[in-house]
Amino acid sequence: MTMIAYVNDALPLIGQAVASFIAAAAFGVLFQVPKRTLLPCGLTGMVGWLTYVLLDRRMDAVPATLVAALLVTVAAQLFARTYRIPVIVFSVAGIIPLVPGGVAYDAMRSVVENRYDESLPLAAKAFMMSGAIAIGLVLSEVVNQLLLPKVKTAKHEEPQP
């Protein structure tokens, strides 16, 4: 691939990056996250969505969702450690764009238009994508727990009052 092709490939990505950043940060507002975490929430969403968009061109949507969810949780864990804030604050904003809303919608619309045979594969795909999100979430958590030593309760380390 030449340089120009790379640039052409990357340009729409900038728009996607900006859109996903704003969308994830806005979802932070909907979930009432603390104000200082809005920026990292947006970044987590951007990481997940850019991964998904890039992988979706080369492979099926299900593995792409899996990898994106994995990276979202890794980013969320990192932010949670730096800000000392529950990981859910970051992971929920990052996961939202990956939820297969479009596929689920298409499945629902096929049902409404009495095309039941077309709706089944779509519903199955939506189900698989939500499963991929779940596995991605859990996988990185397991890795995190295996790699990093568990935080001990402070009680045993500090002198009794």
Place this chain on the structure above:
Amino acid sequence: MSEEEARYSWEQVTEVCLLAGKIMMQNGGETYRVEDTMMRIAAAYGKDNSHSYVTPTGILFAIDGGAPGTRLIRISERSNDLRKVTLVNDVSRRISRGELTPSEACALLKDIDGKPPVYRPLPQVAAATLSSGCFLLMFNGTAADIVPSAIAGGAGFTALVLFHRYVPAKLFAELLAAVVVGAIACLSVSIGIGHELDRIIIGAVMPLVPGLLLTNAVRDLMAGHLVSGLSKGAEAFLTAFTIGTGIAFVLSMYYS
């Protein structure tokens, strides 16, 4: 240790643990975090063996040893306020460091419980509007459709907040909000402002999607909290199904 136990009665410690657990669970904390927090608080006050059983609708808490009772607290309403989860987490950290007595902790937690949300409804509606517009772009919609999608998303969220204020059943409020989203999207297409109906609806419906519930359900299931995982999953599924029904209703009217 025995000195600690003499200092704080089990009633005081249980009170703090239950209050902390209740606030976290009501505002969207994960089950395992709630259980962990309650047991850490108890341990910091010298009650080493405690048991907490947390479900989305109620919390049971008991301390081993001399404590004569198990206590139950009922959770009837749940919402999303992750700042409160964060604040309770901070309080629990301070308790673990030995900085707070049970009565101080109790006062702090009650203060947290009564706090108003960080973002009032107006900024929330603005956020829903913005995110709907952005989601349209992310799902490869045309730039001309951003405005109708944003309006439909904002109106849908406003409808959710307003209906939920007057109708106690959350599912019904969600159904009506989905109908509002669908109606505005169809209207925008038929008067020529919007172009791709499907993408407008998908973008506008995103603020209603039960994302926090879904994420929490999965994490709970994987962590072995089968009861809370399944019930949260059921709530998420019901919400998603309700939204789908609302949209389907409008679409079938539109196409007929």
